[in-house]
Amino acid sequence: MSTPSEVFRSWAAANITGDMAAWSPLVDDRFTYVHSRSNLETKDELVTAFEGGRRYRSWEIESLEERTYEGCAVLNGVAHLGVGPADQGAVLDIRFTATLVPGGESEWQLAALQSTRLAE
Numbered sequence: 001m002s003t004p005s006e007v008f009r010s011w012a013a014a015n016i017t018g019d020m021a022a023w024s025p026l027v028d029d030r031f032t033y034v035h036s037r038s039n040l041e042t043k044d045e046l047v048t049a050f051e052g053g054r055r056y057r058s059w060e061i062e063s064l065e066e067r068t069y070e071g072c073a074v075l076n077g078v079a080h081l082g083v084g085p086a087d088q089g090a091v092l093d094i095r096f097t098a099t100l101v102p103g104g105e106s107e108w109q110l111a112a113l114q115s116t117r118l119a120e
Contacts, residue, residue, distance in 0.1 A: 057082030
């Protein structure tokens with residue numbers, strides 16, 4: 001049985017490779033991601049973006065705290081995301097909160113993610 005933190009780390013790794021066969025079962029069908037710039041994307045929108053070539057160059061998790069409750073797990077952490085083309089890319093330093101729920105092949109699925117940029 002994978003822990004919620006392990007599922008989240010697998011999800012982050014799949015964001016780099018764009019491996020939708022690995023990514024999709026880790027994500028609940030009603031998943032929402034509120035990005036650090038406040039735009040909201042659904043699972044379907046993210047799949048479409050990845051199929052169109054979106055990739056993160058890196059998803060380095062600096063810290064990750066996990067709290068489990070009956071029926072859900074909440075993760076808080078800090079990560080450094082490599083975004084954009086390699087020759088023009090940037091690193092976004094974020095704090096995030098992720099909610100995972102029981103379900104799917106991994107036994108936990110990501111239901112919601114919200115991120116905010118860290119102060120520079």
